[in-house]
Structures are given as structure tokens and as C-alpha cells.
Amino acid sequence: MAQNAEDREVEELIEQLSSSPQKSPMQTPQEISDSSKPRQRSPVKELHGLLSKPGNKSRPYKGRLVKDRRSRTGVRGGPKKGGAGGKGTWGKLTDAYGGDDAVVTKDEHDPNYNSEEDNYVVKTVQPEMTEEQFQNFFEVLIKEYFDHGDAEEVAISLSELNLGSLESKIPQIAVTMALERKADQRELTSRLISDLYGEIISAPSMGKGFHKLLENLEDLCLDTPDAAEVLGCFIARAIADDCLPPAYVSNHNSGSDKTKIALSRAKVLLKMKHGMVRLDAVWGCGGGRRPVKVLINKMNLLLQEYLSSDDVQEAERCLLDLEVPHFHHELVFEAVVMALEDGSDRCSERMVKLLKYLSDSNILNPDQMKNGYLRVFDTMADISIDVPNAHVVLEKFVSRCFDAGFMSRAVKEKVSARGRKRFVSEGDSLSGPKEPVLKIGSVS
Incomplete structure (x- = not known):
């Protein structure tokens, strides 16, 4: 009702303005004297005041009221999302449904909510191998x-x-x-x-x-x-x-x-x-982790069992079980010393047989064989204390090894040179200067 009353009042003011005569540019003395009276509000201003009230959506246009459709919020009233939004729409023509830019529902009460999509990490999984x-x-x-x-x-x-x-x-x-x-x-x-x-x-x-x-x-x-x-x-x-x-x-x-x-x-x-x-x-100490004394004792037992059984294959198996290829020179040393201490041809022949078998099977390499013999040559002075004829037995033993084909000539010559030098030095010491003998006789 209030809105209709305002509209009628606006129409009356517009009619009053259109029916009032135009004023002449020159004013009469009577009009000038009337100007000192309190000025009444102009109908145009009243109309402007009515139109400027909040909530009034009408405006005058060419003598008639026109509905004002302009937004008072300052926002342009275009279609939402470029014409692709709103309920029940499929989006623009080029939009991909459910792509990387798809909106993930975060509301737990939403029927489309998926808890697994909140935090996930993509990893490359290798398939399980067969048995x-x-x-x-x-x-x-x-x-x-x-x-x-x-x-x-x-x-x-x-x-x-x-x-x-x-x-x-x-x-x-x-x-x-x-x-x-x-x-x-x-x-x-x-x-x-x-x-x-x-x-x-x-x-x-x-x-x-x-x-x-x-x-x-x-x-x-x-x-x-x-x-x-x-x-x-x-x-x-x-x-x-x-x-x-x-x-x-x-x-x-x-x-x-x-x-x-x-x-x-x-x-x-x-x-x-x-x-x-x-x-x-529980597994013991194997290979090079064993103490040297333990390895020496095991090699001595190995050689003693071999002299009793004359089984080269069993001796080979026992030697390989020790797993000390870097310590095989000790076997050569112990074998030669045992032959020198025994002094019999039976012991020497069996030791030569064992060393040849191990050399032919590549268990004893030339370096280990050579180092074993050189150790014997260096300790001959101590061996000769317990075995006086050690040099003679050593020469025979070396000759058998050389004839068997597993000793080099260079090693054999070192044995002969050291042996001859030892004999000469011992002969020199035995045939040294003698003390003068005092003869009791007549003095002329």
C-alpha cells in the first residue's frame, strides 16, 4: 500500500510540472518582491527526493517511470562461471569431467566422500616373484x-x-x-x-x-x-x-x-x-682366523697320519679342510724337517710322493713350494744341532724332488751352494790352528 501511494504522488508531481507555464526570463517588480518570501520546495526536487529513497526501483525516463534494473552492489550480473555453472549443468564444452582439477569432496557426510582420497602417495610397486x-x-x-x-x-x-x-x-x-x-x-x-x-x-x-x-x-x-x-x-x-x-x-x-x-x-x-x-x-674358527700354532699342530698330525696310511687323497682332503692356501709353505717345511729327522729312505720317498701329488693337483703352487724350501735352508744351523747329518740327508731329498720334476733348478742350486759352504766352514773350524805341543827332550 505504501508503495502504491508513493507511485501516485510521483505521477501527480509529473502532471503538475507538465501543466505549469514557462517563466519569462525577465522578472517583474512584484515577482522580485515575492522572492523575499520563504521559498517553497520545487516539485522537481520533491520528485527527486521521492526517487532517491532506498528501495525505490523506478526512475523517470522521457516523462514516464522506468523500472531500474541496475545492481546496487557494484557487481556485474553476468552468468555464473561463464555460462557453465549452476545446478544440473555439465560444464563448458572443453571441460574434462573428473580430471586432475576435479573438486574432491571433503565433507564426511557427503555421499561422494572417499576417505582414501584425502592423503595418498603414488609408488611404483614391483610384482611378487614366483617361488x-x-x-x-x-x-x-x-x-x-x-x-x-x-x-x-x-x-x-x-x-x-x-x-x-x-x-x-x-x-x-x-x-x-x-x-x-x-x-x-x-x-x-x-x-x-x-x-x-x-x-x-x-x-x-x-x-x-x-x-x-x-x-x-x-x-x-x-x-x-x-x-x-x-x-x-x-x-x-x-x-x-x-x-x-x-x-x-x-x-x-x-x-x-x-x-x-x-x-x-x-x-x-x-x-x-x-x-x-x-x-x-659354535662353528669354530675357520681358515685364516685360526691361530698359527693350531695350524702347525694340524699339519703335523696330517703328515704323521699320512706316513702311517700312505693315503695321499686323505692327506689332500685334510689339507683343503684347513682352508689356508696362503699357509701351505708350512706343510712343505714340516714335511722336509720330518724327513730330515727320520733320516730313512721310506720317509723321504713318501714325502716326495706327497709333495709331487699336491704339486700336480695345483694345491701347492710354485711360490709356496719355494718358500717352504727356503725356510728349511735358513734354519739348517738349528736343525744340524739335533740332526748332525742333516746336510747329507737334505741333499739326497732335494735330488729326489728335482728328479720327480716339481723342483726348479734354481732352488736345487741354492741348496747345493749352502750345503758346500756349510761343510767348508765346518771343516775350517775343525782344521783350525792347533796349539803348539811342547816336546820334552834334550836341549841342544
Whole structure:
């Protein structure tokens, strides 16, 4: 009602303006005197005041009212989002639906909300290897590890694979390969299992791997007769290294006879005095880690057994078990000294036979052979104290070695030169200046 009243008032003012006569440019004296009276408000100004009220959306245009459609907020009233917005629209023609710029719903109550899309990281996932592929790969890796002994390199190679359920195969394959090898490789295997535990191999996978070894122990004993005792040592060492729980042995009471032997062996090693400390050396000291005195004693026993049995192949096996190719010159030294101390032709012939066999099989290389003989030549002064005829026996022994074809002429000449020099010096010392003999007789 108020709006209609205002509109009628505006129309009346417009009609009043249009019907009023135009004023002449010159004013009369009466008009001038009337000008001193209080001036009434002009109808135009009243109209302007009415139109300037807030909320009035009409304006005069050529003597008529026109609806004012201009925005009073200062914002241009164009279509939203360039004509591509609004409810139920598909966007512009070139817009891609659901692309990288798509809006992700963050409201948990929204039906399109997906919690997995909040924070995610894209990674390259390598497919899991098959059991056969992993076994071929890991066997090659273990053989290389037995050569260099670097467990960190093995861990790096395994970390690049998607192992999944194949973690239990690591201790299973490593121990199986170590059963057929010597103490050095078994020690390296125990260290590898300890280093990989926790980082590459989990606790359940470690227990599962040893459980598989116990199940396959019957087949392992076909290739390695002492596999049960060796596996018991591996289990005890793993418990000492905290790779297996202490109750692992007591929790596996059932099984075959070989399984019981392995578990019994592990139980004995764990119950001995200071067992956890002694298990660090359960495989002993192999190769160059053994003390020199121990190696010398073992080589002496090897030569004594050979003189009794005359079995060169057994002597070869015992020598290779020591795994000290850099110390083979000690065998040559002990063999020659033993022949000099015995002095019999039987001992010399057997020692020559052994040295020739080891030389032909490339177990004793020329450098080790030469160093062994030179050590004998340098200690002949001490040997001659216990064996007076050591030089004579040495010349005969060297001649037999040279005739057998495994001694060089240069080494033989050194022996002859040193022997002749020793004899000359001894002769000189024996035939030295004698004390003058006082003869009792008549003095002329």
C-alpha cells in the first residue's frame, strides 16, 4: 500500500510540472518582491527526493517511470562461471569431467566422500616373484656372499624385491646351502640370518623357515649325513642371536627321528655352561682366523697320519679342510724337517710322493713350494744341532724332488751352494790352528 501511494504522488508531481507555464526570463517588480518570501520546495526536487529513497526501483525516463534494473552492489550480473555453472549443468564444452582439477569432496557426510582420497602417495610397486624365480635369484646371491662376506650388500639386494610370502625362504635356502659347505660358510650364514632379522625377515617368517627345515630334514640327510646335528647348531645359534624365541625347542617336540636329533642337539648346546656366549663360536674358527700354532699342530698330525696310511687323497682332503692356501709353505717345511729327522729312505720317498701329488693337483703352487724350501735352508744351523747329518740327508731329498720334476733348478742350486759352504766352514773350524805341543827332550 505504501508503495502504491508513493507511485501516485510521483505521477501527480509529473502532471503538475507538465501543466505549469514557462517563466519569462525577465522578472517583474512584484515577482522580485515575492522572492523575499520563504521559498517553497520545487516539485522537481520533491520528485527527486521521492526517487532517491532506498528501495525505490523506478526512475523517470522521457516523462514516464522506468523500472531500474541496475545492481546496487557494484557487481556485474553476468552468468555464473561463464555460462557453465549452476545446478544440473555439465560444464563448458572443453571441460574434462573428473580430471586432475576435479573438486574432491571433503565433507564426511557427503555421499561422494572417499576417505582414501584425502592423503595418498603414488609408488611404483614391483610384482611378487614366483617361488622358483626367487630360489634361483637367492642361490646366486648366497654364492656371491660366501665369496665377499658382505651382509649389507645382500640386504640391499633383497630390499629391492617384493618378497611378500617368500621371506621364510631366506633362512631355508641359506641354511640348506650351508649344510653342504664348511665351517666358514656356516658361520657366514649364521651372521647373515642375524643381520637380516628384523629388517628383511620378520619373526613369524623366521620361525616358519626353520620349521620347513625340520620338515625336510629327512631329505637333507640324504645329501648331508650329519644334517641333523648341523641344523641343531643353526637353531641354537639363532636362539643365541635372538632370531628365534628360547621356547622354540620345547614347542617342537613332535617329528621324525632326525628332527628329534636336531632339537636335542640344540637343547644340549643351550643348556651348557655359558652356552649363549660359547654359541658365538659354535662353528669354530675357520681358515685364516685360526691361530698359527693350531695350524702347525694340524699339519703335523696330517703328515704323521699320512706316513702311517700312505693315503695321499686323505692327506689332500685334510689339507683343503684347513682352508689356508696362503699357509701351505708350512706343510712343505714340516714335511722336509720330518724327513730330515727320520733320516730313512721310506720317509723321504713318501714325502716326495706327497709333495709331487699336491704339486700336480695345483694345491701347492710354485711360490709356496719355494718358500717352504727356503725356510728349511735358513734354519739348517738349528736343525744340524739335533740332526748332525742333516746336510747329507737334505741333499739326497732335494735330488729326489728335482728328479720327480716339481723342483726348479734354481732352488736345487741354492741348496747345493749352502750345503758346500756349510761343510767348508765346518771343516775350517775343525782344521783350525792347533796349539803348539811342547816336546820334552834334550836341549841342544
